[in-house]
Amino acid sequence: MTDFTPATRPATEHGGEEPLLDSFLREAIPEIKLALGDLIDRDNSRAIPDKYVKLLPLTTLVVTLRPDAARAVAPMAADLEGDLTDSVMRHGSLYDRDYRVRLREAGQKGAPLFRVAVQPAGEPEPAPIAAAPPAEPTVAAMPPRPPAPAAPPIAETLFAGRSPEFVDPDATRVEGIAPAAPAAPRMPATPSFPAGRYELVAEEEDGTELERFPISQAITTVGRQTDNAALRSDIQLTNSDRVSRRQLALVFAHRDGREGFDVYNLGLNSIHAGEREVSGANDRSSALQLEGMEAHSLFVPPGQLIRIGGHGPFVRIREIGGAKKDDGPAEIRVEPEVEDDPDRTQFG
Structure with a gap:
């Protein structure tokens, strides 16, 4: 060792x-x-029956x-x-x-x-390794602070009132125009998203519902629970250690005149939707980047069951527009009868 x-x-x-x-x-x-x-x-040296x-x-x-x-x-x-x-x-x-x-x-x-x-069955989980708090430096251990460099006169700087460290002597300058901001990561174009129409439902293999989450935006990530804020998903499935911290990205889309979601598999395990299987991209980057991930995606209409890995968990995107809401006794409407008009045109 x-x-x-x-x-x-x-x-x-x-x-x-x-x-x-x-x-x-x-x-x-x-x-x-x-x-x-x-x-x-x-x-696994001892053979175990498949069942x-x-x-x-x-x-x-x-x-x-x-x-x-x-x-x-x-x-x-x-x-x-x-x-x-x-x-x-x-x-x-x-x-x-x-x-x-x-x-x-x-x-x-x-x-x-x-x-x-x-880990023997029934024993509690080991306590996580915690980082030791940093020791506070003493006055004797702290090095002397070097003197600050003298700033040049404002008249000698290229732009008065701006810090010299932001001035690039080789850059083309146009007075009054601010520098361009860095480009944001490219995301797939999405149609207008109907907020409140869809939800993600986690199920058992037999269809028993475990939990549900509203899909509140056009691009929604799904994964297991984690303390790492950089990889935390919008929807965090409970008791799902087999799922990556960012396993799926659901992107609202239209295909052949119907609504659904392009499902990107960003995690480690493959996903299955019907007879289709999509391998995982195993993407570990903190910033969500879907460009170039088309080989790890598939279109899923509402109601299609998605299995993550070989044994689940199982999730399903469901439309909630047809759900009934119990707000009290039902209102019974009776249409008034129309009186017979002897002067109307008769047929037959």
């Missing part, structure tokens, strides 16, 4: 040792993934890190758990099993760099 000590960590170009986090991510993560794969192979495999619950694999390594990865522990979970989900699919990874800090300094184990 790899161990990072001051004697084994490479030196930087400026002297000293390479940060533990850099060495850990470069050398230890591949070994952890291999160890998790071996653990999954051992966990019982689907009944097995989601299995948690615990990676216990040495205290110094745990402190080094603490700021990115949630992202690291997500990356390792994606890896074990792919390996577990060989056995039609679902796994996830949780990180834990070892209780003693002399522990190995890492070890992996299966």
Whole structure:
């Protein structure tokens, strides 16, 4: 098992040792993934009948890190758990099993760099690795503040009243015109969206409704619950660890004269709609970018069931315009009878 000590960590170009986090991510993560794969192979060494495999619950694999390594990865522990979970989900699919990874800090300094184990059923989840609060610097430890550079006279700057650091001497300037803002990510053009008409319903395989969410905008993302604000979806499915943090993007569209949604699969697992299957783009970027993702999308009309991964969850876009609302007793309207007119034209 790899161990990072001051004697084994490479030196930087400026002297000293390479940060533990850099060495850990470069050398230890591949070994952890291999160890998790071996653990999954051992966990499935005993043959299980196919009819019982689907009944097995989601299995948690615990990676216990040495205290110094745990402190080094603490700021990115949630992202690291997500990356390792994606890896074990792919390996577990060989056995039609679902796994996830949780990180834990070892209780003693002399522990190995890492070890992996299966979380026993019924035991509570390990406490997440929390980043240590930064130590407040003392007055003696703080370096003296360098003197601020003298600012040039306003008359010597190209634009009076503007900071010199924003002035590009090679830029073409037109007085009175503000610089252009950076271009926003390109999104598919969407028709006028009918707010309040559609909702997303999560279901069991037998059609039992679990929860529903209103689709309130033309482009809506769907994924599992997460604390990472950069990857948090508009609709967050509960108890859906098999789903990526941003699994789907629902884009309102018209196809052949009917309304529906272009469903982009941005996550890891494939999605299935009827006989159609779309692979996942496994997009990890924080900004939502759908341009060039057409190969990972399909058009889904309202009412079509969508299965995420091999065993779900199952979601369905449903139109709610025809739903009945119970506001009290029904109003009975009686049309008045029309008196017979003897002068009207008779037929037959």
